[in-house]
Amino acid sequence: MRINVVNPDFNKLGYIMAVANINDKHDRSTPSDFHWKILKCRMIIFSNSSILACPDKRDVKQVHIIFNKTGDDYDKLISLFLKFSLMQDGGIREVTLEVYQKCFHYTMTARIAPVWNTMEENYLINNRDFLTTKGPQEGVKYSISVDQHFTILEINAVKINLMISEEEFSPGEWIRVLPSLNKAMVEDSYKDFSQVSASKFKSYKDIRRHWKNIHGYRLPDAETSYYSIQFWRGEPLLYPKLCVIRNFPIVTPTPKTLERVIISKFLKCLISKMSFILGTPITIQMQEMQHDNNSMVPNDSLTETQAVSLCTPTQSSRMCK
Known part of the structure; x- marks a missing residue:
């Protein structure tokens, strides 16, 4: 879409x-x-x-x-x-x-966020509690481009499985971290915050606020284990286990019927949270896409686009032409 x-x-x-x-x-x-x-x-x-x-x-x-x-x-x-x-x-x-x-x-x-949580540069997961949810979760893969007239979002609905593991990670093991999915190495592990030897965070409360303030993620009330993560440069950083995964998530496409539902959820959230852009009511035109040689191209059978314009903040939950 x-x-x-x-x-x-x-x-x-x-x-x-x-x-x-x-x-x-x-x-x-x-x-x-x-x-x-x-x-x-x-x-x-x-x-x-x-x-x-x-x-x-x-x-x-x-x-x-x-x-x-x-x-x-x-x-x-x-x-x-x-x-x-x-x-x-x-x-x-x-x-x-x-x-x-x-x-x-x-x-x-x-x-x-946190209704839609960012992963890497071009994925969003539609679940506030996605860090503790096992199995496939609804999301979108998207790209954004801009010309003089439009900001263009090309969106595909997907299912994203983080492959959450109950097993602990070991020092020296290569892992991926959220939200960037960058590769790094586990330097040390801690069962709870009292075992953390050196950190600029003073408590789990600080860590929860960090992930909310910096990434928009909502960590659960219950504390989990931690890892000291070493990237290719810089000092090791402390990560909660929930934000560390072994491999890239598994991403799969969705059926056409479900795709429309997921994209509709995304669009409603976008309109609700960004009802005005730079003082101007948001106006949206939608154009369905079709697959052609593994690429997405406009569907020429659609002769009209849907215009969405929000005239007042109170209309942020509905679309009006």
Whole structure:
């Protein structure tokens, strides 16, 4: 399925970069400067529904923010910068397609969590408790591209099986970590937090807040075992067992009838959580896709598209033409 989200007028948008004050006292849920920057970005996103934002993947302090120049969003952003200890870096820039795509993508995944939880760059799992659920779970595989007129989401419904194992991992074992699915090695294991020898987290409560604040994941109330995970560079990081898996998840396509149901759930959540984009009511056009030589192409038999426009925040749970 192809979902075309109508873009606002780019001429009315502004783009600024902000930097987080890494010398500010960190929340205990953010053990590194990079995590501190991510938390600041998410605080901006959830404090102002009229903006799009994303943390820079390389710079330890930088956040990218898009706002509507025609309203008072810029003044609100400056107030939020003072509140959250951020500082504007440079002047107001033009919005590029690349920056818009990154900010839309990150803001979308932040807002629809924990109903839809991100895995890798292009999967979402539709289950708040997906970390403790065994067997296949409903989800989508998606990609996002942007042109001058639309933000285009190409979505396929899938079943995702994390292959959750009751067995413990052993030091020296290669594993995958959520949400990135990056490969790393187990350095050490701990039955509970009292056995953790060195960590910037002080309790399981800190760890739960970390996964909520940084990834949108909701860890269960009950504590699990932990692993010290070593990546190819940097210091080892502490992971709860629920966020460590042995191999890539098994992803399978769904029947056509179920695909429509899953995509409908995703669309309703998207409309509910992003009813306005940069001050403009969300407008969506849907176009069904058909398979052709293992690729997805528009179905030419569909002569019309469905237009979805939300006129007020109270209409966020329904679609209106």
